[in-house]
Amino acid sequence: MKNSPEYCISGARVIDPSASTDGIGWLRVHNGTIAEVGLGAMPAFDGPVVTGTGLILCPxxxxxxxxxxxxxxxxxxxxxxxxxxxxxxxxxxxxxxxxxxxxxxxxxxxxxxxxxxxxxxxxxxxxxxxxxxxxxxxxxxxxxxxxxxxxxxxxxxxxxxxxxxxxxxxxxxxxxxxxxxxxxxxxxxxxxxxxxxxxxxxxxxxxxxxxxxxxxxxxxxxxxxxxxxxxxxxxxxxxxxxxxxxxxxxxxxxxxxxxxxxxxxxxxxxxxxxxxxxxxxxxxxxxxxxxxxxxxxxxxxxxxxxxxxxxxxxxxxxxxxxxxxxxxxxxxxxxxxxxxxxxxxxxxxxxxxxxxxxxxxxxxxxxxxxxGLEGGTLQVGEPADITLIDPGREWTIRADAFRSKARNTPFDSWQVTGKAVATIVGGRPVYLDDSFKWFAGQTR
Ligand SMILES: [Zn+2]
CATH class of the missing domain: 3.20.20.140 (Metal-dependent hydrolases)
Incomplete structure (x- = not known):
């Protein structure tokens, strides 16, 4: 997975319960921490941009x-x-x-x-x-x-x-x-x-x-x-x-x-x-x-x-x-x-x-x-631990596709809606769903 010391995620529904934030906005990551976050249009940024349209961006x-x-x-x-x-x-x-x-x-x-x-x-x-x-x-x-x-x-x-x-x-x-x-x-x-x-x-x-x-x-x-x-x-x-x-x-x-x-x-x-x-x-x-x-x-x-x-x-x-x-x-x-x-x-x-x-x-x-753990917030200066969720994603739970070693679930073959599509720890994507392209909206 491609990493970058600095990038933005734009156009997502930014939800931060720690600040009662909920609205379409953007977030900038720099050196693994949250450098800036805001609602509305993203300011001009001359670096890689992850397109978050249709997704929830949350702690x-x-x-x-x-x-x-x-x-x-x-x-x-x-x-x-x-x-x-x-x-x-x-x-x-x-x-x-x-x-x-x-x-x-x-x-x-x-x-x-x-x-x-x-x-x-x-x-x-x-x-x-x-x-x-x-x-x-x-x-x-x-x-x-x-x-x-x-x-x-x-x-x-x-x-x-x-x-x-x-x-x-x-x-x-x-x-x-x-x-x-x-x-x-x-x-x-x-x-x-x-x-x-x-x-x-x-x-x-x-x-x-x-x-x-x-x-x-x-x-x-x-x-x-x-x-x-x-x-x-x-x-x-x-x-x-x-x-x-x-x-x-x-x-x-x-x-x-x-x-x-x-x-x-x-x-x-x-x-x-x-x-x-x-x-x-x-x-x-x-x-x-x-x-x-x-x-x-x-x-x-x-x-x-x-x-x-x-x-x-x-x-x-x-x-x-x-x-x-x-x-x-x-x-x-x-x-x-x-x-x-x-x-x-x-x-x-x-x-x-x-x-x-x-x-x-x-x-x-x-x-x-x-x-008393780190995280749970999108506050500037905190580690960039972020989840991107596709709230409308319909999928079927398949125990045999789990990354866990185990398969013991009562939910096998259930139809569900809502899925994490990117998991970011300290600014680094550690999980990306197959459907999701990191830096898909890169403009340069
Ligand atoms: Zn117990």
Missing amino acids: GLIDIHVHLREPGGEHKETLETGCQAAVAGGFTTVCCMPNTTPALDNIEIVKDVLQRGAAIDLCRVNVIAAATVGRQGRELVDMSALKDAGVVAFSDDGDGIEDDDVCREVMKKLREIDRPLFPHCEFKMISKRGVMHAGPTCSRMGLLGYDPRGEELMIQRDLRMVLETATRFHVAHISTAVGVGMIFRAKQNGLPVSTEVCPHHLLLCDEDVVGADGKPDPNFKMSPPLRSRDDVKACIEGVLDGTIECIVTDHAPHTADEKQAGFMDAPMGIVGLETSLACAAKALIWPGGFGWPDLIRCMSTNPARIL
């Missing part, structure tokens, strides 16, 4: 919840294939969850992931470290040292921190070092390690039910501790109506809380788990599971009213063999990096009531603000 998308499987899960995904999938989905920054083998719970392993992520040189790679050693929920990791190594948040994702005393200690320490807790809220004693949402479909299929109270009760307990400790608190992948209601009230009471939802929890419910053949499909199995229709409705409403301010993928690659183990035995999780934008648009924009600026706020500006 690069940021996914703060991905599983890139290194170390220990390289057969499912690697940092390299995960970053390839991310940029193809329009993401300029990702944050890796620590439930790897071994867990991302010490400086050496965190530095290794950060260094190798940087060496791949596609999107920016951040690390969310484990909150407890080995994610065992007993002994705290060295949070101060991990913060100094660049860790942006802490989570035992995959598991909740069940012990009250340990959770309180984690929150106190995080308050002290000013890093957020990013919890996977689930009491496994209560969710009972079920395989799908406990409801009528689950009963009819005779499967082990995944009780939503596991999520609800841990959010409730944690919010009491947030009140006590004033720790910044970002609930991972919320999925229940009761949970959304609790976050809504906590925010009204002024607690420093935020949350996120995955596109699959906005588009699919427990009834969808059963395929046309009458059998449950392992590509519809994840944690938290697909919930009831009422839960889906509550999650959508939560995004619309701002209770849920981030959309994340929870990108969780598994091999075809692993997923073919049958619904009971297949591992939890689905991939999402290459489908997230189009699926979120399908859930939120096309039904009406939610605009592209709203979606970009949830997929870039808010995630950056909550974790």
Whole structure:
């Protein structure tokens, strides 16, 4: 791909939620940073010009919840294939969850992931470290040292921190070092390690039910501790109506809380788990599971009213063999990096009531603000991390065309509208859709 120290992108719909900008305009990149941005006609410029007509130009998308499987899960995904999938989905920054083998719970392993992520040189790679050693929920990791190594948040994702005393200690320490807790809220004693949402479909299929109270009760307990400790608190992948209601009230009471939802929890419910053949499909199995229709409705409403301010993928690659183990035995999780934008648009924009600026706020500006990351803005002087989106592009999701190593998606063969056509990190195009020509409008 051709690079240039200086170029302009012209004629695009420039959307920057951080400045409430939305209008046809242009942007100039110089030495990897945003040098100038404006609405209206582009001033005279004697350099290469990328034609952005018909496209949205926005701050690069940021996914703060991905599983890139290194170390220990390289057969499912690697940092390299995960970053390839991310940029193809329009993401300029990702944050890796620590439930790897071994867990991302010490400086050496965190530095290794950060260094190798940087060496791949596609999107920016951040690390969310484990909150407890080995994610065992007993002994705290060295949070101060991990913060100094660049860790942006802490989570035992995959598991909740069940012990009250340990959770309180984690929150106190995080308050002290000013890093957020990013919890996977689930009491496994209560969710009972079920395989799908406990409801009528689950009963009819005779499967082990995944009780939503596991999520609800841990959010409730944690919010009491947030009140006590004033720790910044970002609930991972919320999925229940009761949970959304609790976050809504906590925010009204002024607690420093935020949350996120995955596109699959906005588009699919427990009834969808059963395929046309009458059998449950392992590509519809994840944690938290697909919930009831009422839960889906509550999650959508939560995004619309701002209770849920981030959309994340929870990108969780598994091999075809692993997923073919049958619904009971297949591992939890689905991939999402290459489908997230189009699926979120399908859930939120096309039904009406939610605009592209709203979606970009949830997929870039808010995630950056909550974790204190670079990006999420088109402010002059910031790194030129930019996504160009063709909002009208109709396409068919093809799992076999993914750049991810994995194919485990419930969205294979779905017809969707809206696609990232160029992903630019530090001014450099790291992904260009086949349909898109860089410097197509070059005039000299
Ligand atoms: Zn999780």
